[in-house]
Each structure stands twice: as C-alpha cells, then as structure tokens.
Amino acid sequence: MIVTPDLLRSFSILKTLADNDLLGLAQQSSLRKFTRRGIVLNAGEKEEHVCLLFEGRLQGVDFTIDGREVGLYFVQPGEFCGELGLFDRGPQPEYVIALTPSVVVFVPMSGLREIMNKTPTVANTLGLKLADRVRQMIFQRSLLGLPNIPQRVCCQLWALVPNKDKESDAASAIANPPTHMEIAIMLSMSRETVTRVFQTLQKRQIVRRDGSANLIINEVKILKDIAEGKESI
Amino acid sequence: MIVTPDLLRSFSILKTLADNDLLGLAQQSSLRKFTRRGIVLNAGEKEEHVCLLFEGRLQGVDFTIDGREVGLYFVQPGEFCGELGLFDRGPQPEYVIALTPSVVVFVPMSGLREIMNKTPTVANTLGLKLADRVRQMIFQRSLLGLPNIPQRVCCQLWALVPNKDKESDAASAIANPPTHMEIAIMLSMSRETVTRVFQTLQKRQIVRRDGSANLIINEVKILKDIAEGKESI
DNA sequence: GCCGGGGCGTGATTCAAATCACATAGCACC
DNA sequence: GGTGCTATGTGATTTGAATCACGCCCCGGC
Known part of the structure; x- marks a missing residue:
C-alpha cells in the first residue's frame, strides 16, 4: 500500500528529514496490516526493513534454550523496531509479533542507512533511539529482580x-x-x-x-x- | 597516570583511529586503578568519561525499587562501558563496580564524541558496540526465563x-x-x-x-x- | 600469630508461585 | 445464532528456591 511523506513525517524519528529524502524513502516504503499474532519480524533472518508502528501494539519476543517464550518489550504506536541491523547489519535477534491488529510502515533498511550516513541529525536520532532501547531494557531487567x-x-x-x-x-x-x-x-x-x-x-x-x-x-x-x-x- | 596512544590502540574500539586523533585523545585520558568493590561509574550522574577496561573485571549493576542489587553485565579486559551518554548525553543508567583490582582507562566523552562526529568509521564502530550491547542484554534476558x-x-x-x-x-x-x-x-x-x-x-x-x-x-x-x-x- | 571480615558451605524451615486440571466467558467467523 | 478458539477464572497440590541461622575457611592487615 502507498506511503506518503506526510505519513513518515508523523513518526518522531523521521520528522527532521529533508523533504526530498522523505519523498525518496516514502516511495520505497510500504504499509502492511497484521492480524493478531501476525509475525512482523522474524528472528535469525537478516531483516531488510525497519518497522514503524502506526496503529496497534507489537511485542518483541525471544525464546529460552528450552523453548519458553520470553517477552522483551512492547511497541506503542509512533515507536519503531527492527533498527539493530541498521548499525551492525546483523540478523534480527528477536521476533516481533502483533498483539492486536496492527498497521506497520516498512521502511527499507538500505535507504534509511544511506540517509543516516549522510545526515548527522538522523544518525544522531537513531543513536538516541538505540540508547533509549538500552535504558528501556535495563529498566525491564530491574523489574525481574523484584x-x-x-x-x-x-x-x-x-x-x-x-x-x-x-x-x-x-x-x-x-x-x-x-x-x-x-x-x-x-x-x-x-x-x-x-x-x-x-x-x-x-x-x-x-x-x-x-x-x-x-x-x-x-x-x-x-x-x-x-x-x-x-x-x- | 599517563596514557599512551599505543595503549589506546590496543582497544579494538579505537584501533581504526588516525594517529593524531589518537594522540589528542591520549593526552586527555587518564589511567585509574580500582580496588575490589571500587565504584568505576556512578548511576544517576552525567558521567564525563567512557571507561576502557585494561585489566581486571567489572560488573554493571542496577537496583530494584525495593533496593535489591541487579547484575546487568560483566566487562572483560579489552571491552568498555559507560558509552551510552555518547549518544544521548543522558545520565549514566547503571553503576559499574570493580569485581577485582582493575586498571581502567578513562577517555573523556567530549573528545571521543568529537572524533565520533567527524569520523564515520568511529561512529560506526560505536554504533556497532551499542548494537552488541542490546544483543547481549537480550541474551541475558533469555537466561532469566529458564x-x-x-x-x-x-x-x-x-x-x-x-x-x-x-x-x-x-x-x-x-x-x-x-x-x-x-x-x-x-x-x-x-x-x-x-x-x-x-x-x-x-x-x-x-x-x-x-x-x-x-x-x-x-x-x-x-x-x-x-x-x-x-x-x- | 592474632584478628576480623568477606566469601563459602550447609541444614532446617517456610511459603508462595508453578503446575495441573478444569470451568467459563468472550469474540470472531461462519 | 451456533461453533470453536482463545482468554480468563479458580481450586488443589506440589515443589523447590528463598530465607534464616549458623559454622568454617581464607586472606590480608596489624
């Protein structure tokens, strides 16, 4: 489905982007809908997209060695996930599942990485997001100590x-x-x-x-x- | 204590640095020794240094709301910690404690950030490290599900x-x-x-x-x- | 050599959460 | 409006880790 620059701009992560960058990115992006339990991102694979959540709720999940599900984080509308590969080109470490019917914007990693590499403010924003992710995980870890x-x-x-x-x-x-x-x-x-x-x-x-x-x-x-x-x- | 460029270069994170950058950084850096239980980084404060561990072992720790200690990660020689502020200038989220007598190189965040902002390869390396940190934390989280x-x-x-x-x-x-x-x-x-x-x-x-x-x-x-x-x- | 503190070893007891086993309720899709 | 799945509700039972309460050992300092 078609993605407009304005839709992309509504995500805080991209709001500082120049108009032409935004347009280019929008043309490569796609909108996908997921039903409950739909798999948004697969673990183990080298994912080629970053996912911006427009509507619904997602959950990052991993599995223990013995096969139990482990919940890592929730994704709220306006937030995004799957950004790790932008930095290290590694495989997606965790699954991301739709908890409710959700609308997700898929932005290709290659295009976003290009913009990130030439635009310090975007690189900065993405670094900020990753740092926030770490802070979030430390908080969640502290809960498990209770x-x-x-x-x-x-x-x-x-x-x-x-x-x-x-x-x-x-x-x-x-x-x-x-x-x-x-x-x-x-x-x-x-x-x-x-x-x-x-x-x-x-x-x-x-x-x-x-x-x-x-x-x-x-x-x-x-x-x-x-x-x-x-x-x- | 004096820090030489060669000492800095021995850390994989800095090994790609140009000689003059390395020299400048070395002049601003300092070497500190910690006894067991010494506090290397304080939580809550805006830390001004990134810590490279030369010798010993460190542990990142947080606390639950009810005051229990929570272990987050170990730091081995050659690794570093306290890098979150490089990205978001926020306060250090967790304490870092010396588990054994340790030798730590303190590199000022401002100098490192400057180099990171002008050198894409360094920015890349640091982004990589942060991504690795996230992967590490996901792994540690999965252990708690066992x-x-x-x-x-x-x-x-x-x-x-x-x-x-x-x-x-x-x-x-x-x-x-x-x-x-x-x-x-x-x-x-x-x-x-x-x-x-x-x-x-x-x-x-x-x-x-x-x-x-x-x-x-x-x-x-x-x-x-x-x-x-x-x-x- | 003595002292002191931190780390380790170990039994007894407790107790709260996991598990098991169903019952029931909502909701989504025919 | 039925049908079936998923989510929720609840009791009975089990279990195994936390806690408590020590004793001991090792090492470093005096």
Whole structure:
C-alpha cells in the first residue's frame, strides 16, 4: 500500500528529514496490516526493513534454550523496531509479533542507512533511539529482580500507562492492553499468577476491563504506590 | 597516570583511529586503578568519561525499587562501558563496580564524541558496540526465563568461558571469576542457590577452584551440554 | 600469630508461585 | 445464532528456591 511523506513525517524519528529524502524513502516504503499474532519480524533472518508502528501494539519476543517464550518489550504506536541491523547489519535477534491488529510502515533498511550516513541529525536520532532501547531494557531487567510478584505486575502495568496520565489523579486507560499471557512472559511468571493479581486489582476497583480493547485504570495513584512498594496489594 | 596512544590502540574500539586523533585523545585520558568493590561509574550522574577496561573485571549493576542489587553485565579486559551518554548525553543508567583490582582507562566523552562526529568509521564502530550491547542484554534476558535453576547458572558460566576454548575438549579457565553473590544477582537468585549448584559441579569434577583468581573448567563439553539442557545436573 | 571480615558451605524451615486440571466467558467467523 | 478458539477464572497440590541461622575457611592487615 502507498506511503506518503506526510505519513513518515508523523513518526518522531523521521520528522527532521529533508523533504526530498522523505519523498525518496516514502516511495520505497510500504504499509502492511497484521492480524493478531501476525509475525512482523522474524528472528535469525537478516531483516531488510525497519518497522514503524502506526496503529496497534507489537511485542518483541525471544525464546529460552528450552523453548519458553520470553517477552522483551512492547511497541506503542509512533515507536519503531527492527533498527539493530541498521548499525551492525546483523540478523534480527528477536521476533516481533502483533498483539492486536496492527498497521506497520516498512521502511527499507538500505535507504534509511544511506540517509543516516549522510545526515548527522538522523544518525544522531537513531543513536538516541538505540540508547533509549538500552535504558528501556535495563529498566525491564530491574523489574525481574523484584521478589514481590504482585508488585512486579503493577510495575509492568504502570509502564503501560500513558505518560500524560501518570501525574494526574483522574482515571486513565491502556489501549489494546496485552493479554495476561503476554504480560506473564514479560515478567517470567505464569499466566495464572498474572490473572490472580488482576483479580485482586479488580476487586479493589483499581482497574477495570472495558471490552478487550481497553483497560481502565481507576486509581492511577494507588497503582503507582503499589508499583513503588509504598502500598501492598 | 599517563596514557599512551599505543595503549589506546590496543582497544579494538579505537584501533581504526588516525594517529593524531589518537594522540589528542591520549593526552586527555587518564589511567585509574580500582580496588575490589571500587565504584568505576556512578548511576544517576552525567558521567564525563567512557571507561576502557585494561585489566581486571567489572560488573554493571542496577537496583530494584525495593533496593535489591541487579547484575546487568560483566566487562572483560579489552571491552568498555559507560558509552551510552555518547549518544544521548543522558545520565549514566547503571553503576559499574570493580569485581577485582582493575586498571581502567578513562577517555573523556567530549573528545571521543568529537572524533565520533567527524569520523564515520568511529561512529560506526560505536554504533556497532551499542548494537552488541542490546544483543547481549537480550541474551541475558533469555537466561532469566529458564525455569531450571542449575541450567541458568551453567549458562551464565558458559558465557564467561573464553570463546577460544568453547569448541575444544581441553580444560579451560575463567580468570578473575565473579563471586557466587555476583553471579546470583545476574540471575536473580539467592547466593546459597548458586553455591549449591557449584557444589554439584565440583563434586562431578566439572569445575574446580584454583585459588580465588581462577576457576578451572575441567569438562568444557559437559558444561556446555548442561547449559543447553542436553544433560541435567 | 592474632584478628576480623568477606566469601563459602550447609541444614532446617517456610511459603508462595508453578503446575495441573478444569470451568467459563468472550469474540470472531461462519 | 451456533461453533470453536482463545482468554480468563479458580481450586488443589506440589515443589523447590528463598530465607534464616549458623559454622568454617581464607586472606590480608596489624
């Protein structure tokens, strides 16, 4: 499907690009839709595209030696993934799966790399993104060190609350929330345990389901306190 | 202490540098020694140096919300750390601690960034390093998904075996091995559990201690098999 | 040679999460 | 409106790692 320069510009990573670069890139790019569980990027292969998420939610997943799924990160609309090969031309290290029906812009790595090599600001932005990825992973790693399991779930949930709502007292919502299983693999715990934590949160009216497309956070402040260990569940 | 261009060149990350760049950098750099437990980099601060490890072993550590130590990675001689700020000028996200008496070259970030910005090959090398860091972290994350705890320990041990010995059948050695506690925080388990796994490995003559400076791997192949789940402990 | 602290070794006990085994509920697609 | 799959809910049981509580060893400093 056709990709316009304006669509590309809507992604913060590309917003500093010159118009003609943007146009060239748009002509090489394509729009793809994925149904739930669709495989956006394959691990092990040398991927030729960077993926910008327009709509939906993706998850990066890896597998342990013994075949268990491990969740690495979530991708929100406006973010992107698959950028590692831009730097080292290596194989894509992890799978990326669509958690909900998603719309993804595929930008060819070769074209993007060319622009990156001639435009310091773009190289900079991409370096920044990679650095952010590392910071993100350190944070996620620190969650796995929490011995208190309900707290771990609340921390993960807290990370999914939109930033704009984190300081306010009003209710918030997480659009296209991951399933219990998808949260479980992020935190290396069982699906049942995640379900039981959610049960407690719902009984205490801290969160509420609104269909499968939204998870309402009634008590943003309390969720935060539990995540920070100030309150126990 | 004085740093020579030749010393800098011995680090693979800088080996492509032009002589005059190397000289300039060497004049700004300094050599520092750390005793065991010395803090090489502080978390939270905006660090002004990248650290090249000449001798010893370092560990990147973070803390959970509830104050537990979390191990992120080990640094071997020839590797470096603290490079995140080069890209995003942000604060150092994790602590870096000397696990054994260590010799570290401190290269000022400003000088290195300047060279990186004018030399595409250096920028490339540094991007490569950051990409490698991400791959490393994904691997470490996958270890935490292993439900079989002895296997987890063996995987971590396997990662510390020098690459050159991994394919051979001969015995190998890990110089300056981490303590049980330091391994424990890498794998989010208790020190006692690590000790018990080591006891089993020693009873089966798979590994052996040689003072505190070396851990001998007698049965490289068996360790590998346990790490890969082909054999159980 | 004595002292002290950090790292290691080990048993006893606890306890919470994994696992197993279903039941039920939603949703998507005929 | 039925059908089937996936997600969620829940109890019973098991299990094995964390925790606690020590003792010991080794090494470096005095």
